[in-house]
Amino acid sequence: MLGKREKDVLIYFSRQDAALCSRPFKKAAVKLGLTENRLLAVLRDLQAKGVIKNLRGVIDHRQAGYRTNALIAWNTRGLRPAEKDDFIQARLVSDERISHCYQRQSQPGFDYDVFAMLHAKSAAEVKRFVRETTRQKKIAHEILFTEQELKKEKMSFKDLLE
Amino acid sequence: MKTRYCLDENMNRLMLALQAGLPIAARPYQDLAADFGVSETEILRRLVWLKKQGLLKRINFSFDLSKLGVVSALVGCRIAGPDMGRAAKIIAACGQVTHNYARRHRLNMWFTISAASPRRLKEILTRLNSALPAEETVVLSTEKIYKLRFRFHAG
Incomplete structure (x- = not known):
């Protein structure tokens, strides 16, 4: 469990980006009532706990030329565990165009267990990717092309931590 | 509409380095600058440029x-x-x-x-x-x- 100070730090950084200046945590520390060193210690501790994965830049993939994206769902239950592992690691996780990859509990009406988001430069590239990933083994799948982004925002952690 | 960029190799490397992650340190951009053999001020200038172009959306923490x-x-x-x-x-x-x-x-x-x-x-x-x-x-x-x-x- 987290203490109040750690929660406050998480909530603060779920809303605030790191400033593009020499010492981006200086102002944040003042807002949080901590010294800069204390704040850095809390952040590093959260990283050691795995709650913070890293501090990184978020690229606008559309601006970077990745105009098409799709949610792809596979049914991997016909694969042996080692085959499934290889499929996920070698085909999906290691591909830099895949941003998200999850195992989910499938449901009647949507019988797939592995999901990934692919960012590509065209629909043809998405289809080619799916063809290549499923060529060796017959793996049932569906491609759900993104038509419109209706909501995308940073979630405040307030509701999640209290 | 300007949506495709041809960045020079340094800028591409910078984009990849940003996504790989920065150290949690008082001056996280200083290490990045050292990797590129430039000053912290120069790295910040490039980051501001990338942000202005819309290629860099933000720098923040990712959580699990x-x-x-x-x-x-x-x-x-x-x-x-x-x-x-x-x-x-x-x-x-x-x-x-x-x-x-x-x-x-x-x-x-x-x-x-x-x-x-x-x-x-x-x-x-x-x-x-x-x-x-x-x-x-x-x-x-x-x-x-x-x-x-x-x-x-x-x-």
């Missing part, structure tokens, strides 16, 4: 809240064409929803939802379900995260 017991699910709904706008509004108003996309599929609206506990997730879903004009809904709870990362290069 599953470490704190937070649970999530992907929800797919079939919404009739005329109801799409209303459904999108209902979903947008839900604070626990981070993403919602219209997709080319029988299940044409997909959103992700997070909550502090499985019980809370169920409550939110029940509430959303009764408000949404959906003809069919599938709730796919997250069992395992294999990858959650963006790493793109331009050009």
Whole structure:
């Protein structure tokens, strides 16, 4: 469990980006009532706990030329565990165009267990990717092309931590 | 419309380095500058430029809240064409929803939802379900995260 100070730090950084200046945590520390060193210690501790994965830049993939994206769902239950592992690691996780990859509990009406988001430069590239990933083994799948982004925002952690 | 960039190799390397991650340090951009053999001021100048171009959206922390017991699910709904706008509004108003996309599929609206506990997730879903004009809904709870990362290069 987290203490109040750690929660406050998480909530603060779920809303605030790191400033593009020499010492981006200086102002944040003042807002949080901590010294800069204390704040850095809390952040590093959260990283050691795995709650913070890293501090990184978020690229606008559309601006970077990745105009098409799709949610792809596979049914991997016909694969042996080692085959499934290889499929996920070698085909999906290691591909830099895949941003998200999850195992989910499938449901009647949507019988797939592995999901990934692919960012590509065209629909043809998405289809080619799916063809290549499923060529060796017959793996049932569906491609759900993104038509419109209706909501995308940073979630405040307030509701999640209290 | 200017959407494609041909960045020089240094800028591409910088974009990849940014996505790989910066140290949690008082001056995180200083290490980056050292890797590129330039001053911190010069690195900051390049970052401001990338941001101005719209290529760099932001620099912030990425989190794994599953470490704190937070649970999530992907929800797919079939919404009739005329109801799409209303459904999108209902979903947008839900604070626990981070993403919602219209997709080319029988299940044409997909959103992700997070909550502090499985019980809370169920409550939110029940509430959303009764408000949404959906003809069919599938709730796919997250069992395992294999990858959650963006790493793109331009050009």
